[in-house]
Amino acid sequence: xxxxxxxxxxxxxxxxxxxxxxxxxxxxxxxxxxxxxxxxxxxxxxxxxxxxxxxxxxxxxxxxxxxxxxxxxxxxxxxxxxxxxxxxxxxxxxxxxxxxxxxxxxxxxxxxxxxxxxxxxxxxxxxxxxxxxxxxxxxxxxxxxxxxxxxxxxxxxxxxxxxxxxxxxxxxxxxxxxxxxxxxxxxxxxxxxxxxxxxxxxxxxxxxxxxxxxxxxxxxxxxxxxxxxxxxxxxxxxxxxxxxxxxxxxxxxxxxxxxxxxxxxxxxxxxxxxxxxxxxxxxxxxxxxxxxxxxxxxxxxxxxxxxxxxxxxxxxxxxxxxxxxxxxxxxxxxxxxxxxxxxxxxxxxxxxxxxxxxxxxxxxxxxxxxxxxxxxxxxxxxxxxxxxxxxxxxxxxxxxxxxxxxxxxxxxxxxxxxxxxxxxxxxxxxxxxxxxxxxxxxxxxxxxxxxxxxxxxxxxxxxxxxxxxxxxxxxxxxxxxxxxxxxxxxxxxxxxxxxxxxxxxxxxxxxxxxxxxxxxxxxxxxxxxxxxxxxxxxxxx
Numbered sequence: 279x280x281x282x283x284x285x286x287x288x289x290x291x292x293x294x295x296x297x298x299x300x301x302x303x304x305x306x307x308x309x310x311x312x313x314x315x316x317x318x319x320x321x322x323x324x325x326x327x328x329x330x331x332x333x334x335x336x337x338x339x340x341x342x343x344x345x346x347x348x349x350x351x352x353x354x355x356x357x358x359x360x361x362x363x364x365x366x367x368x369x370x371x372x373x374x375x376x377x378x379x380x381x382x383x384x385x386x387x388x389x390x391x392x393x394x395x396x397x398x399x400x401x402x403x404x405x406x407x408x409x410x411x412x413x414x415x416x417x418x419x420x421x422x423x424x425x426x427x428x429x430x431x432x433x434x435x436x437x438x439x440x441x442x443x444x445x446x447x448x449x450x451x452x453x454x455x456x457x458x459x460x461x462x463x464x465x466x467x468x469x470x471x472x473x474x475x476x477x478x479x480x481x482x483x484x485x486x487x488x489x490x491x492x493x494x495x496x497x498x499x500x501x502x503x504x505x506x507x508x509x510x511x512x513x514x515x516x517x518x519x520x521x522x523x524x525x526x527x528x529x530x531x532x533x534x535x536x537x538x539x540x541x542x543x544x545x546x547x548x549x550x551x552x553x554x555x556x557x558x559x560x561x562x563x564x565x566x567x568x569x570x571x572x573x574x575x576x577x578x579x580x581x582x583x584x585x586x587x588x589x590x591x592x593x594x595x596x597x598x599x600x601x602x603x604x605x606x607x608x609x610x611x612x613x614x615x616x617x618x619x620x621x622x623x624x625x626x627x628x629x630x631x632x633x634x635x636x637x638x639x640x641x642x643x644x645x646x647x648x649x650x651x652x653x654x655x656x657x658x659x660x661x662x663x664x665x666x667x668x669x670x671x672x673x674x675x676x677x678x679x680x681x682x683x684x685x686x687x688x689x690x691x692x693x694x695x696x697x698x699x700x701x702x703x704x705x706x707x708x709x710x711x712x713x714x715x716x717x718x719x720x721x722x723x724x725x726x727x728x729x730x731x732x733x734x735x736x737x738x739x740x741x742x743x744x745x746x747x748x749x750x751x752x753x754x755x756x757x758x759x760x761x762x763x764x765x766x767x768x769x770x771x772x773x774x775x776x777x778x779x780x781x782x783x784x785x786x787x788x789x790x791x792x793x794x795x796x797x798x799x800x801x802x803x804x805x806x807x808x809x810x811x812x813x814x815x816x817x818x819x
Contacts, residue, residue, distance in 0.1 A: 280450065284412040284443040285310025286317060287452070288376070291419035293318045294454060297347055299698055301325065301334035301691075303358075305351020307378020307391070310443040312349075323698065323727060326719045328355050330691040332362020333717075335373045336433075337688070337695030340517060340678045341653065343494065345372040345426050346695065352378040353391025356398070356437075361685060363433045364402040369516070369681030370490060372431040374422050375399070379408070381441040399435040406435040412445030416454040424459035430572045431494050461496060464572065466589030466597060474545065474568045474585045475601035481543035481566075483609050484510040487534075488591065489549020490517035490681070491572055493674060497592030503599035509606040511537055511613040515549045519677035524670040532624075532667060533616035535560050546570065547591040551580040552682055570594045627810060628668070634808035635784045637661060640736050641668040643787035644708070651703045653696040656680065657689025658710025659743030661736035663813055665708050687716030690800075693731035694724055704795055709735035709802070710742075714767050724800035725775030732794045733771075733802040734787075738809065739764045743816070768804040777801035 282290075288311045292300065299321045302308070315322050325331045328350045335346030350359045356377040366373045377399075380389030399406040405425045409418045415438075422434045478484055486508075492498060494517075501521050505512065505528050513534045514521055522529040530537065538544060538561055545568040551558035558581025561567070569576075569583035570591055577586035587594055627638035641664050648654070650672045656662040656679035671677045678692045689707040696705045714735060724731065745760035768778030777797035779790040787805060794801035 280448070281446045282449050283310050283313070284415055284438070284445050284447070285312070286314035287412065287415040287447065288419065288438070288443070289314030289318045289320055291416050291454065292320060292347060295423055296344065299323055299338065300347045300349055301331040301338070301695070302349040303328045303331050303351070303355065305355050305378055307352045307355075307380070307440050308349050308376070308438070308443070311376065321698075323694065323729075325691065325723050327717055328358035329361050329687065330717050330720050330723075332359040332373070332375060333365070333688045333691035334695045335375070336362060336366045336369070336371045337655075337678060337692035338699060339371050339373060340493075340692070341675055341696040341699040343675065345374055345423060347374045347376070349376050350378070351391065352380060352395070353393055355391070356393075356395045360398065360402065363399060363435065365681060365683045365685040365688070366433040367402045367404070368683040370430050370432055370494075371681070372426040373433040374426060375403070375433055375435045377435060377437050378443075379437050379439040382439045383441065395435070395437050402433070403435045404432040408437040408439070409442055412442050413447050413452065415442070416452065420455040420458040428459060430491070463496060463590035463593055464588060465593045466570070466587040470585055470587045471594070471597045471601055474587060475598055477543050477566050477568060477585060478508055478545070478598070479602050479604060481604070483541045484508065484543040484545065484606065485537050485541040486510055486512045486545045486547065487515060487549060487555070488512060488518040488521060488547045489515040491548025492521060492591040493517035495590050495592030497590065497596050498674065500592045500596035500599065504595035507599040507603045509604060509610065511610055513537070515554065516679065516681060517677070518548070518674070520671040520674040523672050528610060530613055530617050532620040533613065536616050537613050541565055543568065547595065548572070550576050554682065557581070624667070624812070627812060631784060632808065633783060634738075634806050635782070635787070637664045637736055637738075637807050637810045638668065638812055639784045640787065640805055640807050641665040643784060644706075644734050644791070645669045647788045647791040648706060649704055652676065653678065653700065653703060653705045655689055655692040655696065655705065655707040655731075657686060657692070657707055657713045658736065659686070659712070659741070660746070660813055660816070661710045661738070661742075661807070662708050663743070663816060664810070665736075669708065686710075686713035689713060689733065690717055690720035690724060690731075693733070694720070694729045697729050697731050705731040707731060707733040709733045711735055711737040711739065711762055711765065711767065712741045718767065718770060719774070721771050721776045721800050721802070722774040729800065730798055731800055732791065734791060735767060735802060735804045736807045737764060737767070737804055738807050746814070746816075764806055766804065768802050771800070771802040775799070779803045781805045
């Protein structure tokens with residue numbers, strides 16, 4: 279007879295799911311899972327804060343399209359991971375969060391770090407539950423992956439008491455579920471598909487918005503079929519960035535508001551009418567809307583839909599591609615004129631030689647320095663909003679912003695996950711100086727575990743996205759809590775075992791980035807930047 283403890287059963291379930299890495303900060307309640315991972319060849323990647331471990335699990339999912347897994351200890355270990363779970367929930371990202379708990383026989387007696395995790399996590403996960411006994415671990419792990427990956431993806435939380443993880447089970451009699459989830463996706467009501475095709479056929483100025491749900495579709499390549507059939511301008515949002523290469527003639531990003539205001543039909547794939555789209559308020563009342571989403575509650579929310587399709591973005595694109603065809607060359611070229619006009623307004627600042635360095639020049643130099651196979655992580659406010667208009671990614675799964683919850687501090691965790699997922703390809707973090715302070719200590723974890731990435735910081739010594747509106751509301755003499763210093767964060771990174779560079783002139787940005795890449799270490803290029811009017815009026819609430 280062969281016996282194994284509960285931690286091994288967790289690792290075995292992970293192995294059967296194809297999990298190769300787990301992300302954690304050590305704790306006594308979960309160390310049996312580590313032991314199982316070592317036996318089964320699953321790499322245990324550790325962090326200095328549980329929030330980062332959770333973000334890394336989300337980052338892994340964003341980079342690979344497969345659920346990430348985070349392990350955290352009881353009490354403050356779980357509470358530290360709450361932000362990461364909330365971020366994954368709002369962003370629709372599959373993640374398995376496993377939290378420890380004191381032994382059940384001490385329940386209610388005040389054991390170390392005991393608290394009600396399950397209730398705490400219930401509102402920010404798709405499923406939050408306690409595993410009741412050791413022999414049920416395989417079953418609950420199967421349920422967790424099924425719930426995380428089906429429908430709208432999202433995080434789940436499994437609480438595992440210490441006695442459950444320490445309990446021994448005879449392996450020969452243990453049942454591991456098989457075929458416990460389907461990869462099939464919803465394709466949309468045929469009548470709704472026909473109605474949407476009719477709207478597109480009659481449109482003179484159609485526009486498509488493609489959001490993060492596209493990234494989780496098994497039919498991602500259908501975007502090309504859809505565009506060949508309907509020949510319309512496309513704007514990519516969130517995880518859909520990289521769905522089209524930057525030189526695709528139908529890809530646009532600078533003139534979205536103007537194009538939406540001019541459109542007569544808008545088709546929205548897998549993204550809500552939230553603050554990023556001004557809740558649909560910029561779309562004229564007479565514009566017809568086709569809204570495709572995995573969640574029926576999203577369709578018609580904030581902005582009504584003339585046609586609502588509950589379905590997978592890629593599969594609906596495939597159905598629409600087979601349902602009609604139109605030529606839109608003149609309209610696409612008209613939108614191209616809008617795009618060029620917007621770029622022309624930016625161009626003087628893109629090439630400005632001013633010091634401190636103009637944020638748009640910073641973004642331009644960064645964009646020119648990035649290899650085509652780079653992944654880009656966004657961890658900042660104002661500087662990310664600027665750089666997003668300039669920096670390109672050339673493949674899907676390589677643009678990793680915080681998502682609609684707007685969580686700062688994701689940078690090093692997302693970057694480490696992306697680096698582990700694609701070790702041959704470089705990873706960049708676009709940093710604000712404010713966001714660096716949240717999880718900057720993770721450079722130690724990255725250096726110690728030899729996980730390289732390059733952070734490039736736009737350092738303006740302020741929480742500028744907040745400070746700008748604060749000054750407009752209250753005046754220049756009433757600006758508490760938003761001023762920082764031009765701190766040498768590069769030296770902090772050097773002290774933690776990484777590579778640091780400090781830059782004050784625009785012509786020095788690219789050489790510094792090249793040296794950071796060549797170092798093979800987790801690196802930070804700390805660039806002193808000035809101000810720009812480019813983002814005036816940008817909302818921060």
